[in-house]
Amino acid sequence: MKKEYFAHETAVIDEGCEIGKGTKIWHFSHIMSNCKIGENCNIGQNVVVSPEVVLGKNVKVQNNVSIYTGVICEDDVFLGPSMVFTNVINPRSGVNRRGQYARTLVKKGASIGANATIVCGNDIGEYAFIGAGAVVTKYVPPYALVVGNPAKQIGWMSAYGHRLNFDENGIATCPESGEKYKLESNSVKKI
Numbered sequence: 001m002k003k004e005y006f007a008h009e010t011a012v013i014d015e016g017c018e019i020g021k022g023t024k025i026w027h028f029s030h031i032m033s034n035c036k037i038g039e040n041c042n043i044g045q046n047v048v049v050s051p052e053v054v055l056g057k058n059v060k061v062q063n064n065v066s067i068y069t070g071v072i073c074e075d076d077v078f079l080g081p082s083m084v085f086t087n088v089i090n091p092r093s094g095v096n097r098r099g100q101y102a103r104t105l106v107k108k109g110a111s112i113g114a115n116a117t118i119v120c121g122n123d124i125g126e127y128a129f130i131g132a133g134a135v136v137t138k139y140v141p142p143y144a145l146v147v148g149n150p151a152k153q154i155g156w157m158s159a160y161g162h163r164l165n166f167d168e169n170g171i172a173t174c175p176e177s178g179e180k181y182k183l184e185s186n187s188v189k190k191i
Helices: none
Strands: 071-073 104-106 144-147 152-156 171-173 180-184 187-190
Touching: none
Parallel strands: 071 104
Antiparallel strands: 144 152, 171 180, 180 187
């Protein structure tokens, strides 16, 4: 069977992985057993993808990222340089907590900035934007912009990654796409 993805000669890919057509895996990255990686993903240098992680289509993983068991990223997710997911809420070296990994779901189109940390069990909504260095300790709603430690919401973002400024009727327009958004009951929807 012909391999339809690229893996640099220094990359390690364990048994049982499914890797989609057009995906690229770069220097010194390790894709561990039973991962599912979609089409047209880009896995940067020195990335670890732990067993049973799922990445959708067109996921961009920058250099030095750690994606641990329990993480699911939907299509079009961006993971910035050196960001990390955790998978155990109370790790101890002397206590084996395998089998207690918490699930973290990153919804379609979300972006996570450089050096951010996502504490396990806290899902990230579609098109949410996590600022560089943020530490996410709770659920992030769709289209939310969060920054800081612990991460706090400071605004809303469009699907194209622009900050939304809502008028008195709760309507905002993305300056790049022209798409309109409605803010209602502290929730944003594309209209």
